[in-house]
Amino acid sequence: MTTPLTYGPHTVDPPVVLAPMAGITNAPFRTLCREFAAGRGLFVSEMITSRALVERNDKTMRLIHFDAAEKPRSLQLYGVDPATVGRAVRMIADEDLADHIDLNFGCPVPKVTRRGGGSALPYKRPLLRAILREAVAGAGGLPVTVKMRKGIDDDHLTHLDAGRIAADEGVTAIALHGRTAAQHYGGLADWSAIARLKEAVPGIPVLGNGDIWSADDAVRMMRETGCDGVVVGRGCLGRPWLFADLVAAFDGRGPEGYTRPSLREVADVMLRHARLLGEWLEDEARGVIDFRKHVAWYTKGFSVGSDLRGRLAVVASLAELEDLLGTLDLSQEWPAAADGPRGRTSGRNRVALPDGWLADPYDAAAWVTAEAESATSGG
Template sequence: MEALRIGPLRVWPPVVLAPMAGITNAAFRTLCREQGGGLYVSEMITTRGLVERNRKTLAMIRFEPGESPRSVQLYGVDPEVVGRAARMIAEEGLADHIDLNFGCPVPKVTRRGGGSALPYKRNLLRAILRAAVAGAGRLPVTMKMRKGIDDDHLTYLDAGRIAAGEGVAAVALHGRTAVQHYGGVADWTAIARLKEAVPEIPVLGNGDIWSAADAVRMMARTGCDGVVVGRGCLGRPWLFRDLAAALTGEGAHRPVRPPLGEVASVMARHAALLVECFGSEPHAIADFRKHIGWYLKGFTVGAETRRALATTETLEGLRAHLAELDPDQPWPAEAEGPRGKSSPRERVHLPDGWLDDPYDGVVPQGAELETSGG
């Protein structure tokens, strides 16, 4: 298997950490990178927040020493602002790679015409990609998208062809529509169709990769050049170790199935990295609470211990409660499978009249978000 080529970047194994709001900060990226190689993308950064030098946004463009390549995801709807943001990243050396978000399905994004709503407007998409590639200069620009708004408004093939024509270095497809959100089953066939439509650039597959075996199956079934892992690594950063071993293909691969003691050690490491990242222990420990259920899924842990872990306010307290767990408890079968939000939506929130003209290139009024993070 060949390394993934994204412009001048060589990525091995061909694995990308999906940008996830509130998750893929510098601490989590470091934790995953310690397990295996790949491309680790930041949380979503809004182009408006960046060009206006919003303090919160600038704080989120934080990379650990030695983190390479430095990858940042941008969200924007106005081509002029997106181009300025890409130029700022290139000229100020803020990152080595720019990914553009056209996949976010949350209402506060789609109702402004952004995220997974935007590729429906073909000419607006083209203008954004052209501005981003021009502004980025030598930095490679990629994009992540969904199949479309719903089954009646599929856009991924048109969007892929537009991206290839505008000099985008690679495209990633989540095999769901916006209305599916994270429900149902990802359509890997769409990934194969996209690869056939744009053979000239790498195509990455995303959706329902819960194990290294899933990644191997996706690549074999679709012919995609690499995989993007999102919810599959929640509470499972060692998935990147699994992926590296499985995709190298050296001998029989045995999945990593750590006992509870090893899981507890990773949890403590994750919390400590968050403290370093945020510079505030109370903030870091509060942020870590959302990860506890993902790490402990399937393990037998009493309600009192879970409550203690979820309410402690110090790193010392967290470590003390983690030490109470049975270190020899083996990996349970119940730990496998989906994590994170999975329910589909009844509808996608869109700007008024959004579906009237797929070639309208007008930027929706008030489209640009001020704050980053999704």
């Protein structure tokens, strides 16, 4: 048994959070994860750009849609300009768009870091502080949390300074992915960094992220680092029932309570996922096209065959998806090969940054502009 997390008036029990993933953690995927968890835990939206939200971009307004059953409604916000982030947070609070705001300081992709955002931003300590101050002040009592990485690379680590700044500015909790931006998703996550952050900010909950491929990994991370909760990302790709396992583990029912679905059961989830996407997008064909990226994750480890796997990855309708799934040997039991790492595992040696970004960690004025904000959200 573990101690539940408290985010303002909201209790997160078990202390498990679905990591925001661009193009993945939209309303349909969150629905699947939440249902497997019997509504327990916290399920965060994909990244929303503060400028796009303030400008009421059509795609962004769709991305902030929450199902009526989602409680609390958790929205991740990305921004580089303190004023724009502040306006976005006030809009969320004033218009009751969400119940919890998570700020993204962990994204390592070039289109984000080259603007000085995501995992690049905490290097500029005054800019980080200014954004956090605006966000907490504008939240109107909504809990504000932070997700970040260790730093830009091993020569520019920021997580301890950033954690102390976040605690000083009144954030509710901090989540740390134990990799640098340069690592991207390669190598192993450094769980010891999570433990050091927990020691550095003893008055605030710290959540760990990175290399949680099973419920047992989550339990082990909390035991080894002393963190207060876990954030699960790539481990649930094509496996939303991982959240059922996490509930079982934290309730003391693992591993006998873990889910090991047959291919027939996996196929049923695949069809439901595709249907939910079509309903959400109000277009069956678009929903099926969006679903294609999930096929390899769902079928990992099963005997499917390269030809059928390829055909599944280009389906154009629900009927075609259902027909192709029907040709598989659906009696297959859960394969051991389906456990373990999934999703992106590549590293990246060089981080795309604005010119001169690393010259001075305390000089941020030149980058504090609305033009640094992206005009679109999501993946």
